[in-house]
Amino acid sequence: MEDTLLITSKKMNKYPELINLLTKKPLNFNNNIISIDEIANNYKLIEQEINYHFDKIIKPIQNHTDNICIITSDNINSTFENVDGLITNLKGVALAISLADCQGILLYDPIKKVIGNIHSGWKGTFNKIIVKAINIMIDIYGSNPKDIIVYITPSIGKCCFEVDEELKNKFMINYHDIDNLISLGEIKDGKQKYYIDLLEINIKNLIDLGISRENIDVADICTKCNSNKFHSYRAEKEKSGRNISIICMK
Numbered sequence: 082m083e084d085t086l087l088i089t090s091k092k093m094n095k096y097p098e099l100i101n102l103l104t105k106k107p108l109n110f111n112n113n114i115i116s117i118d119e120i121a122n123n124y125k126l127i128e129q130e131i132n133y134h135f136d137k138i139i140k141p142i143q144n145h146t147d148n149i150c151i152i153t154s155d156n157i158n159s160t161f162e163n164v165d166g167l168i169t170n171l172k173g174v175a176l177a178i179s180l181a182d183c184q185g186i187l188l189y190d191p192i193k194k195v196i197g198n199i200h201s202g203w204k205g206t207f208n209k210i211i212v213k214a215i216n217i218m219i220d221i222y223g224s225n226p227k228d229i230i231v232y233i234t235p236s237i238g239k240c241c242f243e244v245d246e247e248l249k250n251k252f253m254i255n256y257h258d259i260d261n262l263i264s265l266g267e268i269k270d271g272k273q274k275y276y277i278d279l280l281e282i283n284i285k286n287l288i289d290l291g292i293s294r295e296n297i298d299v300a301d302i303c304t305k306c307n308s309n310k311f312h313s314y315r316a317e318k319e320k321s322g323r324n325i326s327i328i329c330m331k
């Protein structure tokens with residue numbers, strides 16, 4: 082399904098029991114700009130679009146951490162603060178993550194019936210939040226990495242993720258073999274800039290964990306280059322809205 086409000090993963094759409102989506106403009110979920118009522122209404126618009134009513138929507142208060150919470154019937158009514166990843170095996174529960182250039186990484190194990198939604202911006206990618214998430218699925222739910230289906234939403238591309246030498250060097254300490262995922266940029270104010278391919282870094286993280294490349298669906302749409310369709314922090318700065326990614330088992 083591709084329409085004006087949502088983008089979804091072809092690979093995940095093969096599972097009729099699964100809902101997966103990323104919202105597009107004009108929908109906006111930035112609660113610094115948009116009222117609570119308007120956000121609630123935007124969730125209703127999603128439900129109308131997909132013709133499904135979520136029993137519960139869990140949206141953590143994100144902070145570019147590598148903290149992941151497992152949602153159970155015991156903690157489902159809690160507030161999740163400083164959390165950037167959600168995993169659950171509960172049906173009817175929508176795991177929601179807000180995004181503007183960061184990767185939303187949706188995870189589904191159709192055998193163990195477990196879902197995850199991970200916020201991986203440059204900080205989350207630097208701290209390997211996706212590795213932590215997959216290991217939770219393996220350790221807690223007994224997932225076999227070969228069974229896990231992954232969708233990486235539209236996010237900032239290597240065309241636009243420009244960094245300075247210091248951050249490039251930090252990445253090269255945390256990741257040992259990503260030379261081919263870093264390219265030389267311009268010299269600005271006497272300083273050499275670089276471009277880092279965050280998308281390929283996370284694909285590599287997933288493959289290193291045993292996930293099949295054919296099970297990784299990558300939207301491969303740069304949100305900054307396509308800021309007419311998606312909210313983009315790098316394109317719109319502080320006034321940028323937020324897209325929301327959702328995964329839910331019916």
Ligand SMILES: [Zn+2]
Pocket residue numbers: 237238239240241303304305306
């Ligand atoms: Zn771009």
